[in-house]
Amino acid sequence: MLPQTAEQILTHFRPAPVTKELQQFVRKNAFSKEYLFIRTKGDTTGYCSFCQKDVPLKDHSSLQHNAETTCPRCRREVTLKHVWRGIKNIVDEAYVYHFARSIKNKQMITCQTFYVSRFLDSNPGAIRYSPSCYYVFADQGAKMMYIDPYYRQYVLTQSIYTKHPSGGFYYGWQGKLAVNMASLARAIPHTPYQYSAWENYTDMNEQILRYFALFAKHPQVEYFSKCGLSALVKSYLGKHPAARGVLNWNGKSLRKVLGFQPTKPELRHAAKANVSGGKLVHWIKLRKSGCQILLPDLDAYGWLTETLVLKSLNEFIPFDNLLAYQKRLEKRGELAAYFFRDYLDYLRECQPLGYDMSCKEILYPNKLAEKHLQNQLRITHRRDRQLDQKISERYPQLVEKYEYAAKNFCTVVPQNSGDLIAEGRDLLHCVGDYISTYANGFTDIVFLRKAAEPAASYYTMEIYDGEILQCRGFKNCSPTKEINVFLNEFKQLRLTKKRKKRAV
Template sequence: MVKSYLGKHPAARGVLNWNGKSLRKVLGFQPTKLELRHADKANVSGGKLVHWIKLRKSGCQILLPDLDAYGWLTETLILKNLREFVPFDKLLAYQKRLEKRGELAAYFFRDYLDYLRECQQLGYDMSCKEILYPNKLAEKHLQNHLRIEHRRDRLLDQKISERYPQLVEKYEYATKNFCVVVPQNSGDLIAEGRDLIHCVGDYISSFANGFTDIVFLRKAAEPAASYYTMELYDGEILQCRGWDNCDPTKEIHAFLDEFKQNRLTKKRRKRAV
């Protein structure tokens, strides 16, 4: 502790009462003999001692050996957030239960906090024990994540659906060899990115919210098969990417020039009038 203090370790400041005449007064509580033996035997670092003292002063009654063994002395910030959901004694009991079942993951504290916040976001009853202390935490965490993603995708799909008629009128175009198709939902963009091995799936939110426009360039003979993907904004083709982000061929460039003349430049001229 003295080394941490003299080394100007920020966390060590204000932790000890340097005028105290007894261990209780110096620490602010009376450590047990078991804790003192553990601190000596395990050679607990000054930084961990600081976190132990802060936890004990906050009302945590869990003893140093358990705090050290279960990783509490390196996760103090996350523990502060976890305390908003569960009391410390229940948290340790839950951690031990998962360990006994062989389900205690290395990033337990972070995963558990994420899980609880997801439950809150999904509107679950946070007073229910089955919700607060689930078996198979990793599995339930993944289920929550997928539910939230599904909810998000539904909202984005609704926005895409609302934009669809306007985008069809604005961009759909066909020649003898090629055609431009407007995606109807987030699944279309995900499939396009998967089939062409590029990142258009990352544009779902921007597309749904009108920050950019995405259309698919297809062969006229195969309008359902992914070929090239275009990003457009304000009458300009920002990018056109094919398989594995390849650039357009000369033939595609010729079609893009024609598409721009008939669908982009023409529209801009109408707005100018």
């Protein structure tokens, strides 16, 4: 029977859970750094934190506090510590997962986690085990409870999850997390979990608990693991966002859980080619959406990394035509790296250009890259023509408003997009980016030039609402004093005056 209360859960665990086996595991695996402690000046022995024993010291003239050395017994690298100088700061912590068979029912597996701390109260030999979580896995399901660190009481959980020691109460915790897989291998034989394909999930470390919980609830997951879909289950257990809601665990068969019937070649490919969980999720989504193309082709032609683009492409053409087209380009040696994106861009360009989308030569062109480029040029051209039209409509008013000459300088109003592009190119600044805002009247651009060379770029102004927002020269340099004098005049006569007039 699955235990229901904290008392019932505890009956499955040893009353003294810190066994020799657990201690050995912790000594060898739970800490990443080891120390050699010298208790008092002139001691002939030191305490090694790995050996957990006093070891003889050879030459103690060289044994400085914090020196790196090796333990003469275990030959491990250790940091030397003089205990009389204080070792409070090196309190070492770990969080350990340990498995065992239930002491009450040999068919059940238990797992217990501990916070392990050493060197407490400046005592090199001190080590403390504080129990944290308790898990029981039975034939009929799984139970979990943990000890609330504030109230020191047992809390039963609704679902099975793994607690990370750094969360919540232990915020900022920096110890090591160690999972005793060997203890699991010893606990699992002769339990219902023996044939759960658990070996496929040992690389998930503590997350393997979530696999057991899934298996306890939905034993059909075993079949998944055995037909090559472990990577998919891992994505699901790892809470991969794409994997959410893709699998229907209420289904009892593979077809029901996946939402379609995978073919044998597909399952063979999933296992053999080591297809990642993320890709398998996309495979399921594509196949569920009615795509008839099988996993080996989907994988080989890069479909499993481009699902969003594919969804948009599918609005233009059916999936099988897409694959046929892709294969044709491949045969012609024209299949480029970003095929899906380029193709989608190409199709999206064809519509505004007014091409006949029912024509096969338009939908499935040879030399896609070339056609895509042509489309882009045509669209840019068209857009520039439209913008130039707008600029020429604004031009007469702008000339009347801004044209001005005094002393050695004059202003010139740009007449078309080409003027702005040339200005940006000659002065190495970014006025070329302003073509559309200028054309649409969101801002005004006026060139400042030497009266002697009115055709040569010199400075560029952006004017908006009677204010000079910026005035930049070569490589964005600021105006000189002389130019500022001119600008002030220009402002007075061309910007301020008119506004006053309008106000009257």
